[in-house]
């Protein structure tokens with residue numbers, strides 16, 4: 001079999017060149033060649049084309065073969081460089097070999113040329129194979145095979161390099177750790193192969209959501225790390241939001257749609273640590289806090305560390321609290337924007353702890369959700385809410401009762417039976433009860449959520465989507481779920497008077513929801529200006545401190561007795 005050989009010849013004699021090439025062709029090579037006779041031309045040829053071999057005549061007058069070797073050495077090319085010398089130059093040819101030439105051949109004895117070329121080409125090939133193997137090994141040692149992202153080892157190395165290079169005064173470095181909340185669900189329903197595809201899609205989304213100079217790594221399992229360099233804290237937060245938005249957009253795997261939800265912890269250099277270890281540890285502490293919130297991102301704060309002791313204590317005490325009726329319920333009214341009539345109340349649980357005092361539900365509900373306590377807690381809330389409803393009915397007060405449901409409650413196989421039994425026990429109409437489920441948890445496994453919700457809506461119980469707007473879900477997708485009401489998250493309303501962007505989002509949400517036949521509740525209305533704006537935007541219902549804070553049952557009755565004045569001032573007609 002003939003082999004093509006691309007030869008660069010440094011030779012000032014045309015005749016000698018022909019002799020050399022003939023010799024090579026005799027050996028069966030198909031030779032393509034270029035003859036040059038200056039170093040400048042040689043350099044240009046080496047830079048512009050690919051060569052298999054350089055042959056240099058030693059005794060030319062227009063250049064020095066030793067200089068040629070130096071230039072060749074600087075190119076870093078690994079191809080044979082063979083010197084062709086006259087008999088009397090043999091000593092110099094040896095010197096050339098010491099300078100890096102692979103071999104020399106005497107001009108008058110060209111029979112040695114062919115075996116020398118063959119041997120050197122073979123060795124070059126072996127060296128190239130070793131190099132490729134080395135590169136592969138190095139790549140594998142520092143990359144994750146599935147996603148091709150840098151692995152933990154490379155990430156730590158990059159973080160170390162970044163810290164060493166960073167100037168503490170001027171450079172912002174942020175470390176983000178990201179974990180998936182519901183990947184196990186994906187693996188269980190879609191299978192492991194599809195789970196792998198999902199992770200690959202996720203990896204490329206992460207890569208695409210940051211700059212080329214940022215590092216995205218797979219730390220292990222479903223934990224990813226992102227190293228962002230040179231942007232201030234404020235921009236880091238919008239970058240984090242953008243990353244989470246990208247991650248939480250639906251994935252299409254083998255015609256199945258899947259939504260992932262993620263938690264993220266963020267630590268800043270140098271504020272939260274100046275070593276690799278502390279930065280990673282602190283980002284991880286923040287990540288655990290984000291997981292307790294069931295998603296979103298959390299910045300590291302020094303008090304997060306100490307919380308874990310209290311956290312363990314709280315979880316075990318929560319059981320006691322439920323058993324001993326240490327919990328109480330607050331009720332916060334929802335009123336109609338048009339008529340300002342009272343529509344119903346949202347039931348909010350309160351815990352007055354003997355040692356810590358008032359513990360916020362934002363603190364203990366996530367803990368309850370991590371354990372089975374949430375099942376008992378929700379049943380306790382439902383039972384007491386319905387009991388309260390019956391008492392009010394007896395006094396002639398008829399209010400819809402909203403109760404917050406955790407996704408863990410919904411997925412519990414016995415949940416719907418227990419809820420239906422309570423409704424029977426207290427003899428209330430099922431449509432009195434409205435269950436609020438947050439948007440993000442609902443979308444973590446929409447198909448399963450849909451089935452479970454249907455079991456309850458069939459019996460007349462209604463669902464609302466809580467904290468709408470904080471996760472990613474398209475309204476058209478939500479339309480397939482049996483929900484009638486969206487509660488726009490209070491974060492959109494907090495600043496709506498000043499922030500035009502929020503106002504645009506809320507207006508679009510209201511219009512779209514109405515087109516889909518859904519009603520909108522605005523929660524967190526704190527002042528008249530916000531009330532007026534939402535009334536103009538044709539929002540359906542209001543909830544917030546401006547109307548009333550959450551109240552104990554007896555205080556709510558007193559509040560209702562004095563409500564007429566507010567109603568007259570706020571009703572549209």
Ligand code: C2E
Nearest residue numbers: 348349361362365381404405406524525526544545546550
């Ligand atoms: P959520 O369901 O979004 O409840 C609304 C929260 O907003 C309540 O906080 C309420 O007090 C507060 N809020 C109402 N109006 C305003 C306002 O005008 N301004 C501001 N800044 N806040 C307002 P709360 O009671 O601390 O509850 C926090 C979260 O804890 C709730 O958020 C809900 O996710 C959870 N939660 C509360 N009770 C229960 C429960 O019984 N079961 C479950 N699963 N979760 C509960």
Ligand code: CA
Nearest residue numbers: 346404436466
């Ligand atoms: Ca709620």
Ligand code: CA
Nearest residue numbers: 466467487523
């Ligand atoms: Ca809410």
